[in-house]
Amino acid sequence: xxxxxxxxxxxxxxxxxxxxxxxxxxxxxxxxxxxxxxxxxxxxxxxxxxxxxxxxxxxxxxxxxxxxxxxxxxxxxxxxxxxxxxxxxxxxxxxxxxxxxxxxxxxxxxxxxxxxxxxxxxxxxxxxxxxxxxxxxxxxxxxxxxxxxxxxxx
Amino acid sequence: xxxxxxxxxxxxxxxxxxxxxxxxxxxxxxxxxxxxxxxxxxxxxxxxxxxxxxxxxxxxxxxxxxxxxxxxxxxxxxxxxxxxxxxxxxxxxxxxxxxxxxxxxxxxxxxxxxxxxxxxxxxxxxxxxxxxxxxxxxxxxxxxxxxxxxxxxxxxxxxxxxxxxxxxxxxxxxxxxxxxxxxxxxxxxxxxxxxxxxxxxxxxxxxxxxxxxxxxxxxxxxxxxxxxxxxxxxxxxxxxxxxxxxxxxxxxxxxxxxxxxxxxxxxxxxxxxxxxxxxxxxxxxxxxxxxxxxxxxxxxxxxxxxxxxxxxxxxxxxxxxxxxxxxxxxxxxxxxxxxxxxxxxxxxxxxxxxxxxxxxxxxxxxxxxxxxxxxxxxxxxxxxxxxxxxxxxxxxxxxxxxxxxxxxxxxxxxx
Numbered sequence: 001x002x003x004x005x006x007x008x009x010x011x012x013x014x015x016x017x018x019x020x021x022x023x024x025x026x027x028x029x030x031x032x033x034x035x036x037x038x039x040x041x042x043x044x045x046x047x048x049x050x051x052x053x054x055x056x057x058x059x060x061x062x063x064x065x066x067x068x069x070x071x072x073x074x075x076x077x078x079x080x081x082x083x084x085x086x087x088x089x090x091x092x093x094x095x096x097x098x099x100x101x102x103x104x105x106x107x108x109x110x111x112x113x114x115x116x117x118x119x120x121x122x123x124x125x126x127x128x129x130x131x132x133x134x135x136x137x138x139x140x141x142x143x144x145x146x147x148x149x150x151x152x153x154x
Numbered sequence: 155x156x157x158x159x160x161x162x163x164x165x166x167x168x169x170x171x172x173x174x175x176x177x178x179x180x181x182x183x184x185x186x187x188x189x190x191x192x193x194x195x196x197x198x199x200x201x202x203x204x205x206x207x208x209x210x211x212x213x214x215x216x217x218x219x220x221x222x223x224x225x226x227x228x229x230x231x232x233x234x235x236x237x238x239x240x241x242x243x244x245x246x247x248x249x250x251x252x253x254x255x256x257x258x259x260x261x262x263x264x265x266x267x268x269x270x271x272x273x274x275x276x277x278x279x280x281x282x283x284x285x286x287x288x289x290x291x292x293x294x295x296x297x298x299x300x301x302x303x304x305x306x307x308x309x310x311x312x313x314x315x316x317x318x319x320x321x322x323x324x325x326x327x328x329x330x331x332x333x334x335x336x337x338x339x340x341x342x343x344x345x346x347x348x349x350x351x352x353x354x355x356x357x358x359x360x361x362x363x364x365x366x367x368x369x370x371x372x373x374x375x376x377x378x379x380x381x382x383x384x385x386x387x388x389x390x391x392x393x394x395x396x397x398x399x400x401x402x403x404x405x406x407x408x409x410x411x412x413x414x415x416x417x418x419x420x421x422x423x424x425x426x427x428x429x430x431x432x433x434x435x436x437x438x439x440x441x442x443x444x445x446x447x448x449x450x451x452x453x454x455x456x457x458x459x460x461x462x463x464x465x466x467x468x469x470x471x472x473x474x475x476x477x478x479x480x481x482x483x484x485x486x487x488x489x490x491x492x493x494x495x496x497x498x499x500x501x502x503x504x505x506x507x508x509x510x511x512x513x514x515x516x517x518x519x520x521x522x523x524x525x526x527x528x529x530x531x532x533x534x535x536x537x538x539x540x541x542x543x544x545x546x547x548x549x550x551x552x553x554x555x556x557x558x559x560x561x562x563x564x565x566x567x568x569x
Contacts, residue, residue, distance in 0.1 A: 038509065043350055050350030050485040052509040054500045059432035064504075064511075070428060071378040073515045145353045145480075149517035150509040 007086045007098050007125065010132045015081035018153060023068065026153060027061035031126050034058055035136045038154055040144035052150060074151045076109035095135065096125040104154055117154055118142045167531060169569055173557040174538040179531040181359040181524060184476050193567045194455050195221025198322040200315040202457040202470045203227045203237055207312060207346065213258045217250050219472045220316065225305065226250050227314060228258065230272040237316040238274025239302035276301045311341035329453055330397035336404045336451045339442055340461050350485035354508040358520030360456065360473040363481060366516050367450065367458045368559055370394050370405040370550035371539050376519060379511040393548040400544045400558030401454025409445040434501055438463045454562050464495065465502035477524050483507050
């Protein structure tokens with residue numbers, strides 16, 4: 001299978017996992033020593049290092065899921081990710097660079113559906129025998145505005 | 155002008171009780187927004203404008219808002235900082251159209267090219283003398299008599315504040331010595347560096363967030379994350395300071411000394427079995443000669459300085475509609491941070507912001523109130539925790555600083 005299709009398949013599985021509320025499986029898309037960050041195009045361009053979510057280990061991703069399940073208070077909501085085809089960058093022996101545009105609709109418990117976020121995933125993907133996993137996934141949202149709160153990961 | 159065309163002060167349902175009863179119409183009355191713009195944001199208060207370091211060089215500028223008023227902040231050729239309404243004196247168009255810029259010699263309105271200096275003074279009018287002797291402004295027109303409103307600017311620990319009122323006291327007197335000392339604690343003598351900037355769009359009136367930032371009572375009840383990890387239980391050391399004018403405050407939490415704490419028995423937020431897998435979220439390094447782990451400073455009407463563990467942020471919030479507020483988060487570190495400390499701040503920032511473990515609930519709870527009071531304009535909120543005073547208290551189980559906010563709000567609005 002081509003690298004393009006493999007990365008597209010990874011993205012599709014990632015989105016389906018979040019949208020189907022299988023958040024406990026979400027950290028498994030990352031290597032142990034990963035970086036997951038949600039930022040915005042303007043922050044990214046200015047080289048600002050902080051994100052609204054910043055996790056530099058898979059354990060931190062698991063902690064975030066635990067917090068969402070047991071500690072944080074937010075109204076029931078779900079996402080629908082629409083993920084486009086990736087544009088592949090430099091490919092090494094065991095790594096692939098990719099950038100993939102996305103849209104996320106947020107569906108609230110009262111029935112309202114809004115376009116919650118658009119942006120691009122800027123990824124470094126580790127190519128290992130068991131499959132592809134994210135070494136780094138920087139979620140670069142087009143806007144720096146976030147409505148109400150961000151609970152479920154993008 | 156006939157009386158009917160003059161703006162008339164709207165009448166409001168009234169505030170009959172004391173500060174322990176806040177009538178709900180204050181969060182939903184459309185006409186009140188205009189009064190607040192005139193009396194609060196353009197009144198005798200200090201509005202946060204930007205960091206001094208954001209406009210470090212002559213010709214650097216930023217745009218922001220004083221309430222709903224668009225404002226330009228710029229550094230002039232002499233190094234001083236000026237702020238003025240982002241509104242051309244001619245037809246009222248915005249003068250600056252971006253968030254920030256640099257290298258400006260002057261500002262020119264795109265509509266008819268009226269030109270302003272870096273202090274917002276009108277310097278020239280295109281075709282003022284007409285074309286080939288025809289048209290142009292009357293000979294009596296003086297550019298120096300026509301400029302957008304200019305703010306008085308002050309700088310506190312590298313933060314730029316502005317006011318439109320001649321009656322605003324010096325910022326040190328406005329916030330009082332105790333609040334001033336907490337600014338000094340975090341910012342004094344330090345060069346700060348912005349490391350992130352995000353906007354959280356809140357589905358509620360701006361005052362619900364102003365109250366929330368002052369409300370130390372809710373912190374460990376709404377935010378389970380704090381309580382579970384003993385970051386902020388009311389039984390931990392700490393307290394609440396309210397400025398003499400009521401409008402500014404400090405809430406502090408001291409590092410825990412006792413591991414077992416039963417003061418939450420029976421409440422939702424008890425879960426002593428909950429532990430983090432990656433403890434680096436909590437690896438605090440004390441940077442000041444005290445054991446304060448969480449400090450929230452508020453300045454009336456709409457500014458917050460926060461240090462939680464090693465995460466630092468400024469917040470300010472401006473009304474966009476009666477039930478919509480833009481909350482701006484500016485994350486920062488010290489310019490001389492080691493790489494390890496900077497990474498630590500990035501991890502600790504997971505506690506704050508729109509996705510923060512202990513702040514995401516603040517994004518939605520104002521909306522819960524806004525929706526709950528949909529038909530309750532004649533009813534009132536109860537703000538009586540800790541009695542009816544607005545004095546500092548050695549506990550955070552109090553709503554004294556919320557009452558303090560309303561004390562100053564009522565004073566400046568006359569309501």
